[in-house]
Amino acid sequence: MIWRPPRASWNAPSRKDAALTDTTTFLATRRSIPIPLLAAPAPDGAELDQILQIASRVPDHGKLAPWRFILYRGDAANDLGKALAELAEAREGAPLGEARQRAESTRLSRSPLVIAIVSTAREHVKIPVWEQVLSAGAAAMNLVTAVHARGYGANWVTEWIAYDEDAKALLGIAADEKVVGFVHVGTPQDAPTERPRPDLADIVTEARAREAK
Ligand SMILES: Cc1cc2nc3c(=O)[nH]c(=O)nc-3n(C[C@H](O)[C@H](O)[C@H](O)COP(=O)(O)O)c2cc1C
DSSP states (O other): OOOOOOOOOTTOHHHHHHHHHHHHHHHHHOOOOOGGGEESOOOOHHHHHHHHHHHTOSOOTTSOOOEEEEEEOHHHHHHHHHHHHHHHHHHHTSOOOHHHHHHHHTTTTSSSEEEEEEEOOOOOSSSOHHHHHHHHHHHHHHHHHHHHHTTOEEEEEOOGGGTOHHHHHHTTOOTTOEEEEEEEEEEESSOOOOOOOOOHHHHOOOOOOOOOO
16 A cells, blocks of 8 residues: 655644654654565656655755765666676676676666665865765665655665775766665565564663762
């Protein structure tokens, strides 16, 4: 069933409460979908534009927009997969086995759409690079959330191609840019199983006032 985002009305307290409940349930139950379960269709046109708009609507100290998105789909995804397989083969100096050949050549076409989130953070007089990178992470998470909110599934991976300069160049990513993630997008063919989540007791502490002298 497609989860439809509530139309929040922030002026009416009763509607607001209802909207927040729905949003909370959505956020509390969202899960990544394994890539093999992401089939066509993927969002496109105005729906994809809306997802990308939401991804770019994130906290961004200094309004630098220190991130960008690249879409891989269709013939381009197939062709770039072949190029990645050739690169892997050249690296290893021997023909890839059948399974490996398939894995590399379908790296960007296992799902109907892959969206790279690229950090374009650079030194700035006021805004630390760290904060620019954090904003890019927020953009990636907003993208994942928006995809799920539209009733599709997403999975955020990096894999070797995120850290290999030759692979990055093939994919249109400059040496001074960093891959935040490749988000695979499609229509879930099955519900994912839940995974263990951290215990709040392990990750939350309460700050205490200093001891009185
Ligand atoms: C930056 C980043 C990189 C990741 N790279 C990979 C990866 O290369 N391969 C992989 O199997 N999972 C990777 N993951 C984890 C998947 O996204 C994983 O399916 C996800 O953590 C599931 O979380 P969820 O159940 O909250 O959706 C990565 C996660 C992050 C945040």
